[in-house]
Amino acid sequence: MQVSRVRHIDCSAPDASGEYAYDYEYDIYHFVDGGIGLIARSYTDTPEEAHFLNIEANGTLRLLTQADLAQPLFALAQDYLRQEGKRELRWLSGRGDGYEPLPGGMPSPA
Template identity: 35%
Template sequence: MGGYTYYYESDVYRFCEDDVCFVARSHTDEPDEASWMRAEIQGNARVINEKELVIAAFSVMTIGVIAPIE
């Protein structure tokens, strides 16, 4: 078996306000980019839809990162 010379490392972030959270992931080799992973509404995770992407982006601009997930 061959060894790996590259691996992916990422940071996961939660942007929350009240009972709505949006979760995003950023790879450490591309720190200026992030991918939205899911929405969490009242604790229930689901796929994020197009309308929520706009809300998520606005949340990031107004409330910032609340809790990086370790």
């Protein structure tokens, strides 16, 4: 498995007083094995959390499905993130519930 981590900063332009309407700093993790890639994000203000966002297969990026969570790469990515201190792992299912706990008792306690 190959892993990359890139820091991102997303913020509004400062207003007249120098304040920002929003200011987010986060790391994007990209886990790749063969033709499959997983993308996860962790915000710097909640360093114990990480969220799996998408999967890339054969050059196509899409939301994760329940079946994707059983992929060997998913287990390797979880292990890596836990070694990085990420104890609360969630995934974006696309069902309208936002980030959901991993099924089957896989999430770590907060």
